[in-house]
Amino acid sequence: MELETQNNIAEKKIKKFYLPILLLAFGLVIGYFAGQYKPSEPIKRLINNNQDVTYKDVNFDLFWQVWDKLNQKYVDKSSLDAEKLLYGAIGGMVNSAGDPYTTYFEPQENNKFQEEISGSFGGVGIEIGKKDNILTVVAPLKDTPAAKAGIVTNEKILKIDSKDTQDLSTDEAVTLIRGKIGTTVTLNILGLNGEVRDVPLIRATIKIPTVDLSYIEQSDKKIAYLRIYSFNQIVDGEFKKAAQDILNNKADKIILDLRNNPGGLLNSAINIAGWFLTKGQVVVIEEYGNGQSDVYRADGNALLKMPIVMLINGGSASASEILAGALHDNRGIKLVGEKSFGKGSVQELENFADGSALKVTIAKWLTPNGISISKKGIEADVKIELPKDVKALEAIEIGKQGKDPQLDKALELLK
Structure with missing residues (x-):
């Protein structure tokens, strides 16, 4: 973010x-x-x-x-x-x-930052990051002002109100985008089609969605379509409910959708991986600058052993990439869609006596096979790119069979 x-x-x-x-x-x-x-x-x-x-x-x-x-x-x-x-x-x-x-x-900026991570702010519902030193949309969150305004993954933010974003850090940009609920912020967006447009957005309380579960019938087989929107504080419990529902309904296969999931809590990614991996299998390796590393392993019972296909795209970041990499490396699960964002690093916050703070990257994440996620992202095994033309994108409905080419490809692979 x-x-x-x-x-x-x-x-x-x-x-x-x-x-x-x-x-x-x-x-x-x-x-x-x-x-x-x-x-x-x-x-x-x-x-x-x-x-x-x-x-x-x-x-x-x-x-x-x-x-x-x-x-x-x-x-x-x-x-x-x-x-x-x-x-x-x-x-x-x-x-x-x-x-x-x-x-x-600085102290004033740190106060704002503390308010933001505690949730007492108004936002527009996008995860942002730097890609090639350009402020980029990682993912719009479902049912937020940004998503409703048509902002999509990998679009560039050139200005926030009248301020150029070229020399802004990600956190400085976040501070400018957030503000009092009900006020307006205007983003100058470079679209995927190369056109520049102004997008006025009214700040609102952002409720981050977590998990959606539905079922698709295909050739007398029941396929669970499970979408995780973020790895927040409640995702473990929500995923457990969904997993129990899948087991109770005796689903034959699973499509796990991590598209436009900007990530979140490392522990949640590890816990969810435990539903798919046997106890002791490596989920992620955390590599520090001094050459030392921590290895995080699954601690579950691999109850979800059925065939699985995963969906990823440029909005899949951080904890999403950890889960995708863990299932891909350990079980050979196919990844369908587009290359993930490449947010594979760990930050710590160090507070100082004057009220200022340093947020510093202390480690990088590696997949179980030792592949660095940071900046490079994870490549899809089956690459299905969505169109960049705005009108063509309007015809696509993510998660709807027949109108979502990436989902349709996953269903095809599960036949």
Whole structure:
């Protein structure tokens, strides 16, 4: 999300290399209000020397030289704000990592972010992310203002109201899109057909759908068509109800639809995988920057052992890709549709004493066969692309037999 819905923020905390940064912040603010633009020599020594081997070649003297020259020579010294300079410097450092999911929140931005992940906001119902450094629609959520306005997966967002999105992080874009319920935000959209249009959207309370189950009769066989919209806090219970219904109705086969599912909770993807995999089979590998990794395994009874085909597309991201990769690698289940989005990373949120926060990517996800999901996505075994022409898309009804080419192909494969 990213997302309109903020996903994949782990609960654990990292406390590694923040002391130099905090000391830097302290020195800047105290120095400014004392009428001095240079930090004390002890702080300088701490900043430059209290580093591990990774940072031994970093010389913070250059930072202070620029700080001094700016404050000495800038034409309008009264407009310089030490706090803004500090936050700008930290933000630039974080952005230089080149990762759209790693971002620094100033205190006010962090307050908004906390409100958003707690659900006290109005939105338009789209998951967004950066693809080729362009703000892109990952997936519109069912029955939301964005979906009703015809916004579709892989369209580009060029402007939010009048603000260009080129230099915005995903989280900054999310902050601009969200707002007070009932107010309007206008997205300037580059469509799949190459045309640019303005789409005004009225912010609303977004109720994220979870699971839909229906049955399709084909050649005296009962096929369960199971669609998961998101891996949120209630998906485990909703999926369990659907799975029990499938077993009680003695369905012969399953079509598992993860299209336009932007992901969500890692634990839910692992729990749901347990309905399809035997206990102990690998669901996903979490690989850290230091070479270490965590392996997450299924802990279920593989009750849903019948033949399965899965549907994915460019809106399938994060936890959706984990589940798709796990079933594909362990059971050879066919993936039908289009390549998934490629959101295969884990973020943690580190809060600081001044109210600011760092959301940082700490690991990447690999499928059981060791294939990285991040940026690359997962390829469909049977590629069925939907038309990019807007009028042709209007004739397609996702999930309706005979009007959904990808669903029709899945049914064909299950014959």
